[in-house]
Amino acid sequence: MTEEEYIPSSADTVDEDLAQMTDEEHQARTQAYLAGLQQYELEDDDQQILEGFEEAESFAELDFVPPVVAVVGRPNVGKSTLVNRIIGRRQAVVEDVPGVTRDRVFYEAEWNGRPFTVADTGGWEYGVKGLAGKVAEQAERAVQRADAVLFVVDATVGITATDEAIVTMLRKANKPITLVANKADGQSHEADAAMLWGLGFGYPWPVSALHGRGTADLLDALLEELPEESAYKDVLTARGPRRVALVGRPNVGKSSLLNSLAGSARAVVDDTAGTTRDPVDELIELDGDIWEFIDTAGIRRRQHMASGSDYYASLRTRAALERAEVAVVLLEASQPLSEQDVRIIQIVLDTGRALVLAFNKWDLLDEDRRLDLEREVDLDLQHVSWAPRINISAKTGWHKNRLVPALETSLDSWETRIPTGKLNSFIGELVAAHPHPVRGGKQPRILFATQSSTRPPKFVLFTTGFLDPGYRRFIINRLRQYFGFEGSPIELTMRVRERRKR
Template identity: 65%
Template sequence: MSESEFHETPDEDLVERVESISDEEAEQRATALEAGLESYELEDEDRALLRAYGFEEDEDEALGAAPVLAVVGRPNVGKSTLVNRILGRREAVVEDVPGVTRDRVSYRAEWNTKEFTLVDTGGWDQDSKGMASRIAIQSEVAVDMADAVLLVVDATTGPTSTDEMVVKMLRRKKKPVLLAANKVDDERGELMAAELWGLGLGQPWTVSALHGRGVADLLDEVLTILPEVSAVDTRVEEGGPRRVALVGRPNVGKSSLLNQLIGSDRVLVDNVAGTTRDPVDELIELGDKQWRFVDTAGIRRRAHQASGADFYAALRTQTALERAEVALVLMEVQDPLSEQDVRIVTTAVEAGRAVVLAFNKWDLLDDERRFYLEREIERDLGHVAWAPRVNIS
């Protein structure tokens, strides 16, 4: 038989019959097929396919989410190299240039039959600017959403001021922390690593991520601080209230809007930009359904311009976005749309959230301003033309 005879073109009648099968009939056939497969040993890929259609319980759902370990540290200490060593494969991008890892990336890892989620982060530096400051915020979000933290430092340079700032940040988070002293290849490196006791995190676990030295002992210790099941699982419970994050730049009316929705002044409202410091959760019933609204601190024009409480308020806003399903982006439109407004919308979209655009103080606009606002929306928000719009006051 020739190759052309073997690979026949599908029968057109068969294609039509398959396309005519209703969803209900397809589900019945799939259920029958699953019953017929009970006597077979299914591969992981087969089971994953069945789970996708709801015919098998996901192991994660049955046993709870795997614990999460965040790998943090200042730039270029070898975090991604260590992640690759733990995974046993080259997943994270590694280059001898500070700041190669820009986003936090999660991987499934296993050690001594125990599974956990490994989160590789960008370099942390509170005084960073521009893209680097966004990386620092992402690293802190990773810590917030982790059960334990692995702090990686460069043993060859000793503790730096940035390392000490990272330690201060971790103390505030109150998460279990292990200290990995990387780039230790010999006894001389062991002696240099002794300086790291001064960070106050206990024993520095000396490793060479590049050559694998000491990594097994480090992982044994990691398992002792990880819980059996993650205590910070952020998956939305089935049937639970939908989560809506109220986001926008400072002083655009987010707290006032939430107070109107709940009918009380639970959220402090002031004309001073940045009154809200922490995300405030409120369960609200709308149309016989419960919704969880989160009022967040306004996102500053540039993260590096925010310091102290403002810096961490911006961080908590990012965390709220991560945990929400819908981002309600509030904009005050008496003045032209700003770069901040556009960037906040883009941040919500990049987080994979459904987006609703709310234009506040609409009643204060005259016809001329409304005309120009429509032009601004077409020009600056054309990439989210699909998002629903509401005008409020």
């Protein structure tokens, strides 16, 4: 085996020859290859691969939007801990310092068979400016779009001036309010919770979000306030919105792009790197279709270098990529490409998601920087030269209209299936023109090719021996040249089989 690139010794006419072949000829060649493959020892799961896969996937009709519950309160009263308790998993970022949650973040939840959505919010403070002011604004937006509110107060501290200011804000919103007296870890604290009657929102439910005490009774009371369906539902497509993850290093402009696309301050934006901690979901209508954008925390140089909330935010960014279909990697055009940028792109490739490269802050470039950037792209991003590339300014919205065509191109490639007949004709013509090099006196042959799945496209080659990595890359590059696959990674695996013993 060698890591050297395979370089064809001469040009070929594969494209021209395939263009002249009919569907019947493709099918005939495939049947001949398949008959030859039967002379080799096949394993039990080989037949399943050879039979192909379901081309069409079923998507449930989304005709129901669960009610939304906003969880609000001043900083560090345990809102995210309560959210984790309600949804039954450690999803919201939690740390024992105030101000960890900054955006409004949505999670799916269920209690006694009733589904609902929980909106976790940053700590609300009165009269603050800067980043804290933006966080408070996000909490108010969450209340406006919610069907009910959980108002969380620290039972061990009692009513503060900030709590009283939140009461004023909530009364203006005119939403059903359930008062939560958190950190009531024992009987002694229940007496402290009784003091919260003075807020005027009825019975203060004593709970310990950390230990789970009292949360079942709280949820029972909450369900009585919730409608069957949200009054603020968005219009969704039949298959649901396509899911797009915005990823990149800290402060590269992910939240600014989300806000520009949404036409509002959906995510907290600040000059401080690392403002976003939780993945932020937003449904946005673009060109007549609904898209679900997931703004993620910036991925730092090395995960082990991050600590506390930054470490867990990095984990959630990777989880957000797993549930997305396509990733938009934002790169700062005005700054040199870094090892960190390349590593982030590799994370996307490892998850098998479709890819779009967005060079942000393009309006800050001068001519010298543009020339340097082109050289950096050729040097560092050659392995993703197949990804659509757009130049944008997230802050001003310049060229944001180019994002949807790039996303559609990548997603179409990500879901493309090549007919088995045409694929085998292509492989047959390619191998005839450029056979695998002889290694150790042997020359491995490709017996049959099939596409085992899409999202991303995965191809399986049945061979008589191991194919060099360089030769496999050559096949992938020619697949791209002939079939496209712009914006989608391609996976190519081998199944080495021996001839049946007579």
